[in-house]
Amino acid sequence: MKKTLLAMVLALPLFAVQEHLTLEQALTLVKQNNLEIKVAQDDVRMKELDIDVAKGYNYGSLDLVINALRSNDAGNVFGFKLQSREATFRDFGFSEFLGGVGWALQNAGGDFVNFTNIMSDPAMQDQLLNTAPTDLNYPEARNHFQEKIQYQVPLYVGGKLNKYGQIAQKMAEMSRLDKQKVVNEKVFQTRKTxxxxxxxxxxxxxxxIILNNVEELEDTVTNMVKEGYALDIDLLQVKSKKADVLRMLNQAKLNRDLAYQFLSFLVDDKVESVAIADKDVPMPIMSKEEMLNRNIDIQKAKMGLKITDLALGVERASFYPQIGAFAEYGSADDQFMNDFSDKDAYTVGVQLKWNIFNGLIDKSKYEKARVQNLKVRHQVELAKKGIALKIDKIITEIKSKEYDIKSLQEKVKLARRVYENYYNRYKEGLISINDVLIKNSEEIQAVLKLAETRNARNDKVFELENIINKGML
Structure with missing residues (x-):
């Protein structure tokens, strides 16, 4: 029983739905749950890790190197013995050389003068010097184990590493702007929905309201047909009009259901109903300069300009010397980790490398970076002017729609009053049913036009909010 209750409690969030969801709650859910925003945040995290990578190059690299080798190659074996500090004169072939010297001593009969003459004989010297020592040329195979720690660090690279670090930092900031753009888009979609x-x-x-009026008209016409004051064709016309209104009403409800489905997708949760007043989106209140400064595309363009400034510094570093330090400590033997301290060795050094000539490649790369920097500078100015023009155009369209809305609101009121008037005149038998239905159609058209205009006006306000980075407000 306890297990069943626990399973039900754990399953509750899976079946939870959002009812009377406010706009503020929806925006919070979008920023927390939306998968596209999460993907954008992952991109930010990866760019932040690139900063750590760029910084890490300043500290160099420390490596543990272990070599396990076996060879009978003469050069390798002799080198192995030298690294192990075990090389002897025998390894040089001195055993065969001493055999020749011993022969000379024996033939000299103990006389140093005779020994000197024998050793001075060119033929004797050629014989000794041309002897190929077997110990040196044909050594036995040998194992070789080498354990060492190597450390390499750049001391001066013309400021290149510093510039790379700053570029990585700017790229991370750029990814944050990209994420904010995604957030703005989701905020825009949520608010619009x-x-x-x-x-x-x-x-x-x-x-x-129109349907109720048509149904009231239907009842009136039905009664008038029964009393002989109206024709059946009048009733059929009213029923046809009622069917049109019902069709429009059902289509509107389906559109509302679709909007709820899209909102559920945005917040990654089931939304049954929302709490929002029937009012138009308020216009953002801020100066034109503030709007431009908040625009993400302009911010990205400025960030791109800073990156090209740094890239120019990276290419300039190629004209300076590159200086690095190196240190190594280790030991070698024919057995792993044997007599480590007795056979240890170290090497330290500094290297300066300065390119003198490479076919003017560095100069061409620097010039390309300079032109790229100039191009981005022009793009920043172009972005400012283009977005300023777009803002002016949208604001003008919003103001135009607001005038239209005021006019249409009055038109809806008038159309409703006119319909009521024609309806009453029809009941008195002063006009035909066609006149009433015409006025009913005019009322429907006015209502539809008002809804379309309000929607178009709100779309433009949302577009403006997106341009001015409303998601950060």
């Missing part, structure tokens, strides 16, 4: 739902609800509300 919320206001779309509010507009659809308003549209549905108006359609229900």
């Amino acid at each position: 919320f206001y779309d739902i509010a507009l659809v609800n308003s549209y549905i509300k108006n359609l229900k």
Whole structure:
């Protein structure tokens, strides 16, 4: 029983739904749960790790190297013995050389003068010097174990490593801007979906009013047909109009359901209902200069310019000398880790490398980086002017839509009053049913046009918010 209750408690979040979700709650859920935002955050994390990589090059590298070898190659075996500090004169072939010297001593009969004459004989010297020592040329195979620690560190590379570190830092900042752009897009989609739902609800509300009016008209015409004051064709026309209104109402409800499905996708949770007032999106209040400074594309362009400045420094480093230090400590023997301290050795050194000529490649690379820097500088100015023009255009369109909305709101009120007037005149038998239905169609068109205009106006406000980086507000 306890296990069953525990399983039910754990499963509750899986079946949880969001009801009466506010816009603030939805935005919080989007930033926490949206998978595209999580992917963008992963990109930021990878770029931040690149900073650590760039910094790490300043500290050089420390390596443990272990070689386990076996060879009967004369050069290798002799080298192995030297590294192990075990080389003897026998390894040089002195055993055969001493045999020749012993023969000379024997033939000299103990007389030093005779020994000197024998050794001075060119033929004797050639024989001794041309002897190929077997010990040296045909050694036995030997094992060789070498354990050592190597450390290499750059001392001066013309500022290249410092520039790489700064570039990595700027690239991380660039990835944060990319992430913010994704956040802005999801905020934009979430806010737009919320206001779309509010507009659809308003549209549905108006359609229900129209439907009630048509149903009231249907009842009136039905009674008038029974009393002989109207024709059956009048009733059929009203029923046809009612079917059109019902079709529009059902289509609006389906669109609302689709909006809820998209909102559920954005917040990565099931959304059943939202809490939002039926009002238009407020215009952002800020100066034109602040709008431009907040724009992510302009910020990225400026960041790109800084990166090309640093890249110019990287290419300039090629004209300076490269200085590095090296240190090595280890030991070698024909057995692993044998007599380590007795056979240890060290090597330290400094290297300076300065390119004198490479076919002007470095000069060409530097010039290319300089032109790239100039290109990005022009792109920054172009981005500023282009986005400023786009902001002006959107603001103008928003103001135009706001004038249209005020006019259409009055038109809807008038159309509703006119319909009511025509409906009453029809009941009195003063006009035909066609006149009433025409006015009903005009009311529907006014309501539809108002909804479309409000939606278009909100879309432009959302577009402006996206441009000015509203996601950070």
